[in-house]
Amino acid sequence: MVSEFLQYLFSGVTIGAIYALSGLGFSIIYNSSHVINFAQGEFIMIGGMATVSLVGMGVPLALAIPLAVAVTMLVGFALEKLAVEPARGASVTTLIIITIGASIFLRGVAQVIWGKDFHSLPAFSGDAPIGVFGATLMPQSLWVLGVTLAVILVLGWFFNRTLFGKAMLATSVNAMAARLVGINVKRVLLMSFGLSAALGAVGGIVVTPITFTSYEAGIMLGLKGFAAAVLGGLGNGAGAIAGGLIVGIAEAMGAGYLSSAYKDAIAFVIILFVLFFLPSGLFGKRGADRV
Amino acid sequence: MKKLFKRTAAAAFAAAALASGLAQAAEPIKIGAILSVTGGASFLGDPEKKTLEMFVDRINKDGGVLGRKVELIVYDDAGAADKAASFTKRLIDSDNVDLLIGGSTTATTMAAVPLAEKNEIPFISLAGAVTIVEPVKKWVFKTPHTDRMAAQKIFEDMKKRGLTKVALISEDAGFGKSGRDQSVAVAKEMGLEIVADETYSPKDPDVTAQLTKIKNAPGVQAVLNFGFGQGPAIVTKNYKQLGVSAPLYQSHGVASKEFIKLTGEAAEGVRLPAAGLVVADQLPAADPQKPVVTEFRKAFQTAHGMEPSTFAGHAYDGLQIALAAINRAGSTDKAKVRDAIEQTSGYVGTGGIVTMSATDHMGLSPKAFHMVEIRQGDWSLVD
Numbered sequence: 135m136v137s138e139f140l141q142y143l144f145s146g147v148t149i150g151a152i153y154a155l156s157g158l159g160f161s162i163i164y165n166s167s168h169v170i171n172f173a174q175g176e177f178i179m180i181g182g183m184a185t186v187s188l189v190g191m192g193v194p195l196a197l198a199i200p201l202a203v204a205v206t207m208l209v210g211f212a213l214e215k216l217a218v219e220p221a222r223g224a225s226v227t228t229l230i231i232i233t234i235g236a237s238i239f240l241r242g243v244a245q246v247i248w249g250k251d252f253h254s255l256p257a258f259s260g261d262a263p264i265g266v267f268g269a270t271l272m273p274q275s276l277w278v279l280g281v282t283l284a285v286i287l288v289l290g291w292f293f294n295r296t297l298f299g300k301a302m303l304a305t306s307v308n309a310m311a312a313r314l315v316g317i318n319v320k321r322v323l324l325m326s327f328g329l330s331a332a333l334g335a336v337g338g339i340v341v342t343p344i345t346f347t348s349y350e351a352g353i354m355l356g357l358k359g360f361a362a363a364v365l366g367g368l369g370n371g372a373g374a375i376a377g378g379l380i381v382g383i384a385e386a387m388g389a390g391y392l393s394s395a396y397k398d399a400i401a402f403v404i405i406l407f408v409l410f411f412l413p414s415g416l417f418g419k420r421g422a423d424r425v
Numbered sequence: 426m427k428k429l430f431k432r433t434a435a436a437a438f439a440a441a442a443l444a445s446g447l448a449q450a451a452e453p454i455k456i457g458a459i460l461s462v463t464g465g466a467s468f469l470g471d472p473e474k475k476t477l478e479m480f481v482d483r484i485n486k487d488g489g490v491l492g493r494k495v496e497l498i499v500y501d502d503a504g505a506a507d508k509a510a511s512f513t514k515r516l517i518d519s520d521n522v523d524l525l526i527g528g529s530t531t532a533t534t535m536a537a538v539p540l541a542e543k544n545e546i547p548f549i550s551l552a553g554a555v556t557i558v559e560p561v562k563k564w565v566f567k568t569p570h571t572d573r574m575a576a577q578k579i580f581e582d583m584k585k586r587g588l589t590k591v592a593l594i595s596e597d598a599g600f601g602k603s604g605r606d607q608s609v610a611v612a613k614e615m616g617l618e619i620v621a622d623e624t625y626s627p628k629d630p631d632v633t634a635q636l637t638k639i640k641n642a643p644g645v646q647a648v649l650n651f652g653f654g655q656g657p658a659i660v661t662k663n664y665k666q667l668g669v670s671a672p673l674y675q676s677h678g679v680a681s682k683e684f685i686k687l688t689g690e691a692a693e694g695v696r697l698p699a700a701g702l703v704v705a706d707q708l709p710a711a712d713p714q715k716p717v718v719t720e721f722r723k724a725f726q727t728a729h730g731m732e733p734s735t736f737a738g739h740a741y742d743g744l745q746i747a748l749a750a751i752n753r754a755g756s757t758d759k760a761k762v763r764d765a766i767e768q769t770s771g772y773v774g775t776g777g778i779v780t781m782s783a784t785d786h787m788g789l790s791p792k793a794f795h796m797v798e799i800r801q802g803d804w805s806l807v808d
Contacts, residue, residue: 138637138641141633141634141637141667142634142637144633145631145632145633145634145637146634148630148631149629149630149631152630245467250467250468250471251683252654252655252658252683252687253687254658254686254687261665261689261690261691263666263667263668270633270666270667270668272666341630344630344631344659345630345631345655345659346655346658346659346687348655350465353628354628385634386631386633386634387634389623389625389632389634389635389638390634390635390637390638394623394624394625394634394635394638395597395624397634398626
């Protein structure tokens, strides 16, 4: 009984941490530009695929990871420079549509470069399951959780303790005022794409040993990450984590105790229910736009 | 006078016939293909297209069929049924093809079926579902094995091992859904009992919750997973993580080296039905399929630098059956070619030995599958 519950919980936490990592990336770009970047899932995919390629070429994993993150960051910069910045004066909706186009484009390029096969990475610390009261947990799940926690801490430090992080926050609050006090808003936007690309890449790399990766892997991770970010309140890092974990645990408990046929429905009912009472998410700002 | 007229008429007729015969000899045999080369089903359509192009080239270099060149016209439906229908129409109306191959998926095939039937054009499908040839449609044939045959083969093997209480875990989309339904029906016919029936979504990152339920269900003696892509690989890994002791069976949907590569050690001991092409190296020398599949693999590997999937094999079989039938019919007369395809007998292909009849437009039996077990990262024949 206890072991069953624990197993469902472990399953949910593993899935949830994956969603949370994906959701965090949405939050950063939303914070600095109010754009929902639908190419976030593709950053995750590129991170995972680039690592697989590098490892395949004989680069040790410890070196392949930072290289793959750097590659993904470059893609993030390029996306901002080549697609988002030229449309500077456009409305947020137009920018969102641009990111959807970019995601389709990136998926196509990935398909040409890496083909249509699934790829995997070896688990970072082996495949021996850890037993806890009759339930089992893979060491890689702990990696996902640990990296998610580390990312939150680093982001917290970055946004609250560094000048550039504060500049990003200031831009998110009021871009015009930020420009007036001398913040380079263009650079902030560029950095936010780079940062969330790097974040997506890190997420993509740690989850690849569990979920595998392919040119299409970003679709599901992006969508569930978006759901997690909305549930937690867009633009709120801790909210994205909470949202991811809630969706993941709801799916696992739903599959375990109710029916696996309805597990996705259960998660979405929870999301709808929360948004019905708290339209800006669990941790979103309660403010309303005043005209 | 009258007699003379008759003779001239006969001579003129003969000359005309000869002339038209010559003209026909110069005209190529046109084969139209509707394949899902891009989109979600591209893992089917892409190797199919490569295979068709490669072998049509070869045949033309060797002088073609009936002394005529073969012309291949391929349209990409990107996996969409409506596009498949309009491309089929185009192949029939403006390209005037003699024969249709394709429909990489069951949906695209079924969209093309009414057009082939109405215009009376022989059509060889490359898709899996049993509904394509059951009930029998006059002009429609297919080369791949069905999920029903796979379920029969798997349950036969379970029975041999004395396992009669089965748990199902299936993907809740397309292939997995149809496989699950066929499994439930076949299990009933063969006297096996389904004691648990769980599903997962194709992109789920973890299925330990469903497998825990199966593990705790009373009396489970074997588990069968119907699905393809990453799902079965995740099921296999989670299965190992939970340490479930009942043997795990997979469907023919994962019969590729990619599956072994993805799952690594977790795949040890997993059993699945596979076509001869997949286990070419393991087939005994006496097996009639051995030379065919070895030759095909070598040709595909040299041309494309990768192992052919079973889907590439389906396209090869379709093309060979079609061209052999045209050869036997001695012309591209559609009714004659159709009859010749239906009379295909003892054709040794990559999928098995094909013998069609008026009531069987696929011509394969569950014997076309080999039961394999994964041992030390490679296939090992069980029977």
